[in-house]
Amino acid sequence: MARILVADTDKSIRDLVRLRLTAWGHDVVSFADGQSALHAWREEHFDLTLVDLDLPRVCGLDVLRAIRATDRADWPTVVVMADYARKGEAALAYDLGADEFVVKPFTLGFLTSFASALLADAAGGVRQAVPA
Secondary structure, eight states: OOOEEEEOOOHHHHHHHHHHHHHHTTTEEEEESHHHHHHHHHOOOOEEEEETTOSSSOOHHHHHHHHHHOOOOOOOOOEEEGGGGGGGGHHHHHHHHOOOEEEEOHHHHHHHHHHHHHHHHHHHHOOOOOOO
16 A cells, blocks of 8 residues: 655654554654654655654654755655634645645544545546445
């Protein structure tokens, strides 16, 4: 399946997202800070990147800027995640190259379906139903 990078300050979100997407067959790695996530992204290929705005060391928007500033041909789909209070930053995230912006909290079912749909769209494939 797909290789997915998850960067979020909240360990419970990282763990739940990783467990859910891994159960659906994806290879998921997660990080608690932007610097570690960006380092991994530079070293490896990811099909989908989920990045929180509020990351320490390198914020989510700077991670997005760095990803989009590269000349790599294998740009991943990037989803920026933010707490409801920061939903006003969606326009900036889109301007910087985010493919989608998701407001937390969200359900794991939503995120799994959403991630699968984005991956299918990026691959030009057919969307699969995701078990609840």
